[in-house]
Amino acid sequence: MDLEMSAADLAFRDEVCKFLADNLTDEIREAARLSASSFSDFHVSQRWHKALYDKGWAARSWPLEHGGCDWTPMQRYIYDTEAARADVPTAFTMGISMVGPVIMRYGNQAQKDCFLPRILSAEDVWCQGYSEPGSGSDLASLQTRAVADGDDYVINGTKIWTTGAQYANLIFCLVRTSETGKKQEGISFLIFPMDTPGITIQPINNIADVHSFNQIFFDDVRVPKSSLVGAENDGWTVAKYLLEFERGGSAFGAKIEASFNAYHRIAACFADQGALDEPLFAQKVAAVKIQQMAVENTEHRIIAEINRVGRPGHASSIMKVLGSETDQRVTELFLDALNIYAAPHQPAARSPGNNSVPVAPAAGVALVGKYLHNRAASIYSGSNEIQRNIIAKRVLGL
Ligand SMILES: Cc1cc2nc3c(=O)[nH]c(=O)nc-3n(C[C@H](O)[C@H](O)[C@H](O)COP(=O)(O)OP(=O)(O)OC[C@H]3O[C@@H](n4cnc5c(N)ncnc54)[C@H](O)[C@@H]3O)c2cc1C
Known part of the structure; x- marks a missing residue:
C-alpha cells in the first residue's frame, strides 16, 4: 500500500x-x-x-x-x-461497526430503509446478543430458542457479557430455530427492540469496577418474523460475516497510539526521577513501539483488502491477535510508570466531571482501570486462542 x-x-x-x-x-x-x-x-x-x-x-x-x-x-x-x-x-457504535454492514449485505429493503439512517444518526443504539453461559468460543452450541408461532417467534433463554445493553434500544441476537442437522445449521439472526416485554437486564461490573456488560434473560419474548435478517436457519453465515468486522475493524493502530499517549503523559510526570530512562526499561518501551508499527502495517494491508474485495476476510483474525496483545503490552507499561501510584483504587475519580482528589497524578488516575479492562482484549471478539486456531486452519492451511 x-x-x-x-x-x-x-x-x-x-x-x-x-x-x-x-x-x-x-x-x-x-x-x-x-x-x-x-x-x-x-x-x-x-x-x-x-x-x-x-x-x-x-x-x-x-x-x-x-x-x-x-x-x-x-x-x-x-x-x-x-x-x-x-x-x-x-x-x-456497534450499529456502525457491526450490524450496519450486516444489514447492508443481508437485510431486506425495509430493514435497510428503517435501520441504516437511524444507526448513522445514533438515534438507535445496538447491543450484541451472541454469547451465552456455556457458549462463548463454541458459539454454535448456543441454546437460546426462538420457536415459530404464527407470524411471530417466541424467544426463551439468556445472553451474557452483553456490552452496553443498559443503553441499547435494539439488539442483534443469535437464536436457535432448529434442532436438526449440524448445530451451525439451526441458528437464525434476529433484530428486535430491547423494550420488548419479557426481557430482563442484569448488570455485571468488569474487573475495573465499571458496569460495562450485562446478562440478559428472555422470558417468552414475542417478536415478529420480520425481525429475521437473512434466511431462517442461515444465521451462522450472517454471524460470521459480522465477526469479520468486529475482529478486523477495531482500528487497533489508533487505540494503541492512544495508549502510548497515555503512557507518555504519565511518564512525563516522573521524568525527574530517571527510572523510566533506565536502558533496560527504555528497551522494553522501544520493543513495544516496534510492535505497534507492525500492527499499523498489518492494519493498512487489511484496509487495502477491504477496499479490494469489500470485506476483511481471515486477516481480521491476525489483526485481532496482534492488535490486542500489543495494546496489552502498552498498558502494562502504565504499571511500571505509575509504580506505587498503581495501588490506590479510586473508581469515583474516573467519572467525567467528578470532584474527587486523585492520589496518583491526574494523568494516571484511569490507567490501572485501563490496564485491568484491557486484560479482556484477548478474550472479547473471539478469544485469541480461537483466532490462532482460525489462522492455523484457514490462513496457513495446517
Ligand atoms: C469485555 C468483554 C465484552 C464482551 N462483550 C460481548 C458482547 O457485547 N456480546 C457478546 O455476545 N459477547 C460479548 N463478550 C463475550 C466474548 O465474546 C466471550 O467471552 C468469548 O467469545 C469467549 O467465550 P467464553 O467467555 O465463554 O470463554 P470460553 O469459550 O469458555 O473459553 C475459556 C478459555 O478456553 C479457551 N478455549 C476455548 N475453546 C478453545 C479451543 N477450541 N481451542 C483453544 N482454546 C480454547 C479460550 O480461548 C479461553 O481462554 C464479551 C467479553 C468480554 C470479556
Missing part, C-alpha cells in the same frame, strides 16, 4: 485537524482519558458522535450510498491517526 501523502491528503489532514480542534471539547477529551471500558462515557460519546454525524463523518467505513464517507485507505489512516493523537472517545 502506498503511504506517501499527496497534496490532497495533506489538505485532508488539515481539515481533520481543524475539525478535531473545533469539536473536541475538554469534557469530551476527559471522558476518553478516564474510560476503563471498551467504550468511553456513553452520554459524552453520544455528543461526540453527533459532531461527527453533523460533519458527515459518522460512518467512515460505509459506502457513500448509505451515508458513509467513501474515504480512501489513506484518508481513513489520516483520520484514525489524528483522532488518536487528539484523544477522541471510543463511541458506542
Whole structure:
C-alpha cells in the first residue's frame, strides 16, 4: 500500500485537524482519558458522535450510498491517526461497526430503509446478543430458542457479557430455530427492540469496577418474523460475516497510539526521577513501539483488502491477535510508570466531571482501570486462542 501523502491528503489532514480542534471539547477529551471500558462515557460519546454525524463523518467505513464517507485507505489512516493523537472517545457504535454492514449485505429493503439512517444518526443504539453461559468460543452450541408461532417467534433463554445493553434500544441476537442437522445449521439472526416485554437486564461490573456488560434473560419474548435478517436457519453465515468486522475493524493502530499517549503523559510526570530512562526499561518501551508499527502495517494491508474485495476476510483474525496483545503490552507499561501510584483504587475519580482528589497524578488516575479492562482484549471478539486456531486452519492451511 502506498503511504506517501499527496497534496490532497495533506489538505485532508488539515481539515481533520481543524475539525478535531473545533469539536473536541475538554469534557469530551476527559471522558476518553478516564474510560476503563471498551467504550468511553456513553452520554459524552453520544455528543461526540453527533459532531461527527453533523460533519458527515459518522460512518467512515460505509459506502457513500448509505451515508458513509467513501474515504480512501489513506484518508481513513489520516483520520484514525489524528483522532488518536487528539484523544477522541471510543463511541458506542456497534450499529456502525457491526450490524450496519450486516444489514447492508443481508437485510431486506425495509430493514435497510428503517435501520441504516437511524444507526448513522445514533438515534438507535445496538447491543450484541451472541454469547451465552456455556457458549462463548463454541458459539454454535448456543441454546437460546426462538420457536415459530404464527407470524411471530417466541424467544426463551439468556445472553451474557452483553456490552452496553443498559443503553441499547435494539439488539442483534443469535437464536436457535432448529434442532436438526449440524448445530451451525439451526441458528437464525434476529433484530428486535430491547423494550420488548419479557426481557430482563442484569448488570455485571468488569474487573475495573465499571458496569460495562450485562446478562440478559428472555422470558417468552414475542417478536415478529420480520425481525429475521437473512434466511431462517442461515444465521451462522450472517454471524460470521459480522465477526469479520468486529475482529478486523477495531482500528487497533489508533487505540494503541492512544495508549502510548497515555503512557507518555504519565511518564512525563516522573521524568525527574530517571527510572523510566533506565536502558533496560527504555528497551522494553522501544520493543513495544516496534510492535505497534507492525500492527499499523498489518492494519493498512487489511484496509487495502477491504477496499479490494469489500470485506476483511481471515486477516481480521491476525489483526485481532496482534492488535490486542500489543495494546496489552502498552498498558502494562502504565504499571511500571505509575509504580506505587498503581495501588490506590479510586473508581469515583474516573467519572467525567467528578470532584474527587486523585492520589496518583491526574494523568494516571484511569490507567490501572485501563490496564485491568484491557486484560479482556484477548478474550472479547473471539478469544485469541480461537483466532490462532482460525489462522492455523484457514490462513496457513495446517
Ligand atoms: C469485555 C468483554 C465484552 C464482551 N462483550 C460481548 C458482547 O457485547 N456480546 C457478546 O455476545 N459477547 C460479548 N463478550 C463475550 C466474548 O465474546 C466471550 O467471552 C468469548 O467469545 C469467549 O467465550 P467464553 O467467555 O465463554 O470463554 P470460553 O469459550 O469458555 O473459553 C475459556 C478459555 O478456553 C479457551 N478455549 C476455548 N475453546 C478453545 C479451543 N477450541 N481451542 C483453544 N482454546 C480454547 C479460550 O480461548 C479461553 O481462554 C464479551 C467479553 C468480554 C470479556
